Amino acid sequence: MKINWFKYASPTAFYPVAGRLVPVFGVAALALMLFALYWGFFETPERLGGTNPQKEYYRIIFIHVPAAWMSMWLYLVLAAWSAVGLVFNTRLSFMMANAVAPTGAIFTFLALWTGAFWGRPSWGTYWDWDPRLTSELILFFLYIGFMALHSAIDDNRRADQAAALLAIVGLVMLPIIYWSINCPDPNNCAALHQRSSVTDIESNILTAMLVMTLGFWLYSFAAAFARLRNIILLREQDSAWVRKMVDEAGAGPSSSPPPGAGAADGLDAGGHRASRGVSV
Amino acid sequence: MLNVFWCILQRDLTLALRRRTDVLTTLFFFVIVVSLFPLGVGSERELLRMLGPGVVWVAALLASMLALERLFAADYDDGTLEQLLLAGQPLSLLVLAKILAHWLLTGLPLVVVAPLMAMQYSLEATAIWVMMAALALGTPVLSLLGAIGAALTLGLRGGGILLSLLILPLYIPVLVYGAGAVSVSVIEIADTQPYFALLGAFLLGGLVLAPPAAAAALRISME
Numbered sequence A: 001m002k003i004n005w006f007k008y009a010s011p012t013a014f015y016p017v018a019g020r021l022v023p024v025f026g027v028a029a030l031a032l033m034l035f036a037l038y039w040g041f042f043e044t045p046e047r048l049g050g051t052n053p054q055k056e057y058y059r060i061i062f063i064h065v066p067a068a069w070m071s072m073w074l075y076l077v078l079a080a081w082s083a084v085g086l087v088f089n090t091r092l093s094f095m096m097a098n099a100v101a102p103t104g105a106i107f108t109f110l111a112l113w114t115g116a117f118w119g120r121p122s123w124g125t126y127w128d129w130d131p132r133l134t135s136e137l138i139l140f141f142l143y144i145g146f147m148a149l150h151s152a153i154d155d156n157r158r159a160d161q162a163a164a165l166l167a168i169v170g171l172v173m174l175p176i177i178y179w180s181i182n183c184p185d186p187n188n189c190a191a192l193h194q195r196s197s198v199t200d201i202e203s204n205i206l207t208a209m210l211v212m213t214l215g216f217w218l219y220s221f222a223a224a225f226a227r228l229r230n231i232i233l234l235r236e237q238d239s240a241w242v243r244k245m246v247d248e249a250g251a252g253p254s255s256s257p258p259p260g261a262g263a264a265d266g267l268d269a270g271g272h273r274a275s276r277g278v279s280v
Numbered sequence B: 001m002l003n004v005f006w007c008i009l010q011r012d013l014t015l016a017l018r019r020r021t022d023v024l025t026t027l028f029f030f031v032i033v034v035s036l037f038p039l040g041v042g043s044e045r046e047l048l049r050m051l052g053p054g055v056v057w058v059a060a061l062l063a064s065m066l067a068l069e070r071l072f073a074a075d076y077d078d079g080t081l082e083q084l085l086l087a088g089q090p091l092s093l094l095v096l097a098k099i100l101a102h103w104l105l106t107g108l109p110l111v112v113v114a115p116l117m118a119m120q121y122s123l124e125a126t127a128i129w130v131m132m133a134a135l136a137l138g139t140p141v142l143s144l145l146g147a148i149g150a151a152l153t154l155g156l157r158g159g160g161i162l163l164s165l166l167i168l169p170l171y172i173p174v175l176v177y178g179a180g181a182v183s184v185s186v187i188e189i190a191d192t193q194p195y196f197a198l199l200g201a202f203l204l205g206g207l208v209l210a211p212p213a214a215a216a217a218l219r220i221s222m223e
Helices: A013-041 A056-088 A090-125 A133-152 A155-181 A205-235 A240-249 A261-276 B002-018 B020-042 B045-068 B070-078 B079-087 B090-120 B125-152 B159-186 B191-222
Strands: none
Touching: A013 A056, A013 A090, A013 A261, A013 B079, A013 B159, A056 A090, A056 A133, A056 A155, A056 B079, A090 A133, A090 A205, A090 B159, A133 A155, A133 B090, A133 B159, A155 B079, A155 B125, A155 B159, A240 A261, A240 B079, B002 B090, B020 B045, B045 B090, B045 B159, B070 B079, B070 B125, B079 B090, B079 B191, B090 B125, B090 B191, B125 B159, B125 B191, B159 B191
C-alpha cells in the first residue's frame, strides 16, 4: 500500500481536520489545567525548599515553570515548521509556524510576568539581569521579530520564507546567546536563578507542574489550530472551496453570491481541490 | 572566482569613496552617541571608567546597524543586485565581498576612532589597546550578522526600524564578550584571553555561516 505522506500538507485537506481537533485539544487542555490547579492548591505542601523555605507564594511555580518550558519548546516547533516549509516548500508548514508564533510569545511573556511576581517576594526584586531572565527576554524579542517581519511583508510567499529564515537564524543563535549571558565571565558563573531541580522536588508539586505543562501543551495545539484555520481562510479566500463553504454557511439572503457565481464555483470546486492537493 | 570577489570589493569601495558623507555620517553618529553619555550620567571619573567599555560597544552596535540599510539598498534600487543574482558566480562569495566592503567603510573607522572615545572615558592605555583589538574582531561579526537582516528587510517600508528589531538581539554575544574583554583588562590583562578566543570563534563561525544565510535571504527578497 502506498501512503500519501503529503495528503494533509494541503491547506484544503487540513482545514476540516484542524476544525475537528480544536475542541478535542481545547477540552483536554482545560481539564488538565483545572486538575493541575486543584492539585497545586490543595494537595501540595505549604512550603517549598529545605533550610529557607518559600511560603505560599511558591505556588506561582505551577504557571511559571510550564510557561517557561512551553515558550522554549514552541520556538523549537516554530523553527522546525519553518525548516520543513523551506525544504519541502509546503505552504501549510509556514502557516503552522505563523499560527504557533503568537502562542509562543504569549507564554514567553507569561513566564517573564509571573517570574517578576515570584522574584519580588523571594529575591526582593522584580527584575535582575540574571542569565535565565535575560535569555527569556531575548526569546521574547525573537518571537516579536518573527511576527514583525512577517507582517511587514505584503507578499505572503516572501513573508513566509523570510520569517522562516529568520526563525532558523534565531535558533542557531539562541544557544550562543544563552551561553554568553549565562557565563560572560569564564571565571565566575554565578546566577540568581536556581538551577533546574526537577529530580529532587516534592512529588505532589512535581505532579501538578507536569500536568499543567501537558495542559499548556494541549492548549498550544488548540490555539495554533484555531489560528491556523483563520490563516487558511484568509489566504485562500479567493479559492473555490472557501467561497463554496462561505456560501453554504451563510445561505441567507444577505450574503448570497452574485447570480451565476455559485453555480460556476460548484462546478470547478472539485477539480480545483484536486490540483491544489498536488501543488501545495 | 576570486576575481569577482575583488571586483565587487573594489566597486563598492570606489562608490562609497565618491560619496564620502555616508561613511562620515556613521562615524560621527558613533562619536556623538559616545559623547552624549557623560552629559547624561555625569562626568565622575570612576563612573565613566566603569561605563566606558559598554557605552563604546553599544554605540558601535548602533552605528554599524544604522549603516546596514545601505548595504544592499542602492544596488537593489538600480537593479545591480538583480544582475549579481543572475551572474553565474556563487552568491555567498559576492555577498561576502559586499560585507567586507561594508566593514572596511563602517567598522574599521570605528576601530580607528575608538581610542579617542576611550580617552573621553579616561580609560588606561592597556584598556584602549584591548578595546581596539576587541572592536577589530567584533565589528566584522556585526556586519556579517547584519547582512542577513539587511537582506531580509530589503525594500520594505520602515525597513530600518524593523532591521533593528531583528538584528539587535543577535548582536548580544558580541556585545557581552567585546565589552567584557575591556572590563576584565582593567583588572588583569591575562584574563582577556578567553574573551578574544570566543570573539575569534564568533568571527570564524560568522564567516562560514552568515554569507550563505544572507545569500538565501537575498534570493527570497528578490524572488
